[in-house]
Amino acid sequence: MxxxxxxxxxxxxxxxxxxxxxxxxxxxxxxxxxxxxxxxxxxxxxxxxxxxxxxxxxxxxxxxxxxxxxxxxxxxxxxxVVEKLKRGVAEQMNERIEKFTNIKDTPEYKELESMNSSQKEIIKKQDISGTIRGRINVNSQISDVLSLADKEAIICLTSTEFKKRIRLLEPIIKKLASSKINLIVALSGADSEIKAISEKLGISVKKVNISASFYIADRTEILFMLNESEDSSEQLAVWFSSPFFVQSFSMLFDMAVKSKK
Known part of the structure; x- marks a missing residue:
């Protein structure tokens, strides 16, 4: 007590x-x-x-x-009190969602889109990278990277970390699995845990001896976790949009997957 x-x-x-x-x-x-x-x-x-x-x-x-x-x-x-607070948070969240949904119809938003579009071609011509800090931002970037996949999506992490992110990853994986995209989910960890995750998702999950966590879209973009801190504010990842680098990294991943067959 x-x-x-x-x-x-x-x-x-x-x-x-x-x-x-x-x-x-x-x-x-x-x-x-x-x-x-x-x-x-x-x-x-x-x-x-x-x-x-x-x-x-x-x-x-x-x-x-x-x-x-x-x-x-x-x-x-x-x-x-708890139920009242939950309702209050839900109402505030719905109000914010509605606000951000409606913001796309405003002149200011259209101006922001125009400003961004003018720089897209310049950015496309160069490799870019960035640091992502904090669990919320990392989760958002995971969703963004995987949503960009048109042909292939690779998800690799430990079974322990997968279970921590299952609320984020499960709907993304199910959406990718139902599309024509080549989806590769590879996990390291105990056979029993990997089997349970595979059955829950309804897909084939590959077992690998890779302790790193990363997410790849079309072998052109990657989000690589630098740590998986329990402190959500301390989570850190790096993002690369670099076809040459990501393709080279993906080849190493392919070799690791083949070595387990």
Whole structure:
């Protein structure tokens, strides 16, 4: 069981509250119903601040003011708070998605497209590379690289890392597998894990002795993982759009696959 200070810190971070809000909500949960004075005494929050904190908790769905005199407050059950927060996040996400969907119809967006198009031919004539930092950006780049594949897509990583990215990779792989694109999925790891992944995806997965993680599209673009840090902000990858380099790298991959046959 966590100590009181540990519980306060964990609840504060998980529910995105400040320290006073956390202490007041926990005090209210432990009492069930209490006046502002009782809450201040139980939580250790100055009474002069308790009223503002309770108002904030009310506004955000963590507490309810009881009708009648004297004024008392009720804690909203944790499970109801979680569901309310989930709905709030979903609504915010839908609003943002709608905003970004509609942005394509704006004059500003069309101007951005025009600016980008004017540089496409210049960029096409040279090899380019870049560093991708953070799990969200890495996942986005994985999707982007694989979505560019017209003829062939190669996915190679360890079975352990595949399971960590399965929510991202499963729909991409199923979409590629249902197309005319030549899809190669190669994993290193225990035979039982690779077999389970193969059965889940409904495709043939090759076993290789390669501990690296990379994603290749049409042997012209590659995203190569430099680390698979548990800290999502520390994940790092390099992206190359270089036909000569990627084709040479792909030949080494072909040799590694053939050596396992």
């Amino acid at each position: 966590a100590s009181k200070s540990e519980l306060i810190n964990k609840v504060k971070n998980q529910f995105n509250l400040n320290i006073y809000e956390t202490k007041v909500w926990l005090a209210l949960l432990s009492k069930g119903m209490a006046s502002a004075g009782e809450i201040a005494e139980a939580s250790g929050v100055p009474r002069s601040r308790t009223y503002d904190v309770l108002e904030s908790l009310e506004k955000n769905g963590f507490a309810v003011q009881k009708i009648g005199k004297p004024i008392k407050y009720l804690a909203v059950r944790p499970d109801l």
